[in-house]
Amino acid sequence: MISFFSEKLTEWYAANKRDLPWRKSDNAYKIWVSEIMLQQTRVDTVIPYYERFLEAFPTVYHLAAASQQEVLKCWEGLGYYSRGRNLHHAAKMVVNDFGGKIPSSYEDITTLKGIGPYSAAAILSIAFNKRFAVVDGNVIRVMTRYHGISEDIRKNSTKKWVQELADELIDDKHPGDYNQAVMELGALICTPRNPLCEKCPVSQNCISFMKMETDIIPYKSPSGKIPHKEIAVGLIVNEKNELLIALRPNDSMLGGLWEFPGGKREKNETLRETVIRELKEELGVDIEVYSKYQDLKHTYSHFKITLHAFWCRIRNGKPKARASQEIIWVSLDNVDQYPFPKANRTLLNNLKKLEDHNLKRFIER
């Protein structure tokens, strides 16, 4: 039997849903791409990436046949790069092991890299109309408020409780619409701050609304302080006015992306000492450090960094890829074909603003 919650919500969704590109198709591949991109990322940010990605890789066959560098270049700037690497890996699995068809059973789809319970439930319900309830941040907020659950949402027991409630409430006939409706309500009406309860289709049965507790539910215990890392990198320039860049190992954070060589400052070390030590360890060379070029700040999900970039020149030795997959020399004119993480890309964009692209002047004394 359809519940009050489910009925009201899906009616509201039909009349109020946003016109988003992935809602125009029931193609499982396109839905899969959208669900992976939407993890931890805002809808507005995802739209242009989604459109570009599907233009470059319109089918799972195109994605499977692409190189990892092509995929990461398309993903550049979207963050959480393991999603792109896993999607690419999984596309090859779909082609090789499932005849090019996205699996429609929970057992099979969760064998694909990067597809956990949330993505599986989303793809199976939206693309295949299967009864699996999704639970993400929006759903947790709607469910805890609607049911008046004041327990800490960081606890696994609370998440499990929410999942059980979501499994009970899901609409049998239209599970995909139901899932999207709860997430849409969380995004548009049941917002983290100042929810628009007067416009909410389920307010008459919402416990937090009735008890005026929407400002204290959901409860999330404070997180610890976010660590901050100081990273020092070398802008190493050669005689041909080229920069040395390194390809990060695939199994590391930001794996498969390029960067300027360098690393984390150790205790009691100056930033110059960090660059000298890191470049010796990573490339096996002795360097001369010239001036500081720039400091850039960037925030990842679990830590923050300040990236300090120094102009450097090799004094001794031939650089080798000791800590990376590969190293190459590249000119500013050719660097855009390579994918870089955000802070490195900002650095490059700033370098490209230099009038004549003459980098050598920074290492001339």
Ligand code: SF4
């Ligand atoms: S009534 Fe308010 S708090 Fe309750 S589900 Fe609707 S928007 Fe959220």
